[in-house]
Amino acid sequence: MPRYLFLCYHGKGHFNPCFQLARTLQQSHEVLFAGVQFFFKYITSQGFSYYPLKTVPFGLGLEEWMCEQQKRKPVYFHALKDRWNDELYNKREQELTKLLDTFEPDVILLDTHQTTDFIVLYPLLKSRKIRLALVHAMLTSVLTDNFPPVNSLVFPDDQAGITREINLLKQKKRNRLWKQKLRFLGMDDDTIIHRRVRKNKIPGRYIAAQQRFYGLVLDNLQEFIFLPREFDFKEARMYPNQHYVGFQVDYGRSEASNDAYTSVRTKILQRKALHKKLVYCAFGTVPIDDAQIFLSFIDNLIVALNDLNVILLLATSLDTNNIQYSDDIYILPYVPQLDVLQYSDVFITHGGLNSIKEAIDQAVPMLVYPGESVMDPPGNSTRVVYHQLGLRGDMKTDSPEDIHGKLHQLLTDGRFKKNVEALKQVNRSYSIDKAITLLSSLPPIE
Template structure:
């Protein structure tokens, strides 16, 4: 039995995105193993997949660098520069990582695109790799802007193509600036600089094997890429060699939490209300990784509280994440129910609109549950702005600016969707039909088998 190792980025959403693929491979006779932080791999563990813990980043993460920044950053970095303490720790982490992977002995590793640097470490171990992209494809296309852009392109428009080229130029300048900024800020002790040193020590050339032409970070050249975000949700895109657009691959069963008695009571209440009277339910969640944008998150949910007070006939349900102190919303209006977390996919069947940050998992679940969206991107650095553009492009909902829109503006957009609810739902149903056809396909298993065979040859 061949072993396939999943090395996903440390985020529950990334693990959730891979579950359907992992199940298909397991049912096809492969042994599937996940490696990473136990907290972020918990959905895979609950699904019964083998798991090997590795809770340490090889190079210092941004979180570790920011923690250093809060202390005596300059003097710490001067000390690290002359003592080589950071690179020594990274070497120890890499040695531990190599021992763990050697014990698993995978036939191939499926590596999250946000873990791109690990490709080189698997290569040093002689393990073939496949990249997996949970967001829209991040390499350039003449018709499609970077996924960090809010711009909605137009087909067969010279002006649109010119705008796209400018956006890609801006993204490349931004990427280069940020790499150099962190290089000087941390005196060569940043994650990319340390990774480059480790890769050089492993006998590979970083500059020859990577491309900075990317919506986010960088990508490895000449490595098979599986794009598991929904192909039909993307803008029209040119085909590329070695890129397999297999999405959506979405495990639409709930994989996070069993419903609590309070959650089940709410569902029963909404079920009764929807049968007996005209009840409009709005669900608001900004995803699972709100800790990096906590101030923005708190401010937005306070706005949403005002929106609820302005329209007492609507029922609002907030999922604020474990990092949010619910007491900050006290007193909670009568038409608002607040959870730290809830089984989102299970709950969406009771909702009329979802207000979302625009993560790919949330959008896919809304489409499968036929729920129109109002998208407020939380992070300008990830795919959320580009996803919001795609929601508008396909007529699946509206979007706004999370810091700029007032409670009145938010309510106005909710009422716009409500006023054309059936129109949005019809567009979503058409998209759902395409999703279902792709989601039931086992084409991806054949693709992975052909990639494994090509490496063997």
């Protein structure tokens, strides 16, 4: 029975997109997920086997963080030594070798956020004839000329904006690497990566000339993108080795529930029966630095709901005891999102791709407030606006009147619902069987 190993970057947003593919493979193959120990309980609760790793990918600037976790002091001295001794690589190589000895996979599906693991794995892939493909849990962070970076708010027709954003990202990367070079006596992340590329004799065909802000861009490997092609900009380039497989939302995913949610759900459905509409708001994990901004936004949102004849269901773990709200507003620390979206009319989201995918799959228009600018929420929100699947706001500057206007438009203008429904139907044409067929015929690593 063929064996598939998923090597995922840490974060539910990287595991969840793989679940539907993994469940389908599991019907006739052995499947194993591997990642940091923190996600052991979550992955096993979804019905998958999990191999906890103690190491992290090298070349991503994690030396000092690892020293802090291991309580090795002074942190700077040990991090400097680790960079020069290739410590993260060596530990990663030992652990991944042990993993491959234990599970003996036929195919490895490697998250594009940890592509430096390909360097570690390459000698093993070649000698053991293990095939490998890349999986994109998110839109690509590779910088492409004349195309908006994924963490930007610019549209494809804004060439000046695109150039500005690309130059800004490249400058940030140069600054980061120069700081590392000075701090660690020449041993910055890129130097560490390319030193190991040479030592492991990675063929040049596998190393792309393109850049990303962190890590390595690989080439000439089959790539599977958990999106329909139609969600991206029409200007996006298509490559023969890239395969869009659709959203692949996993409705077999186990989501925790509780009596509080069950009670609220009953009340909301009763109110919806009286022709009220539900606005569902969830922003994922809000960094503590943004807590006050988010709480101020909640205040503005509650004011904005006046005369809209809606119910608000807000999911947040922040302390909202000081917030005043009416009977048609429900605030819970957690809700099972796949269930809530089935009866939502508008989804206010931070712009995480998995949340957007799930909303589209339930035909729910969105109001996106991009939660952070380092990763993909800004670019995701731009695509929502580009395809008229919803609107975008700015949490820091939107007034109650701004929020009211956007919600009113989403609730009354049928074009948004129609466009989301259309993309939902387009996505239905993507079959996971095609991805599995392609996986079964992956070329060997040479």
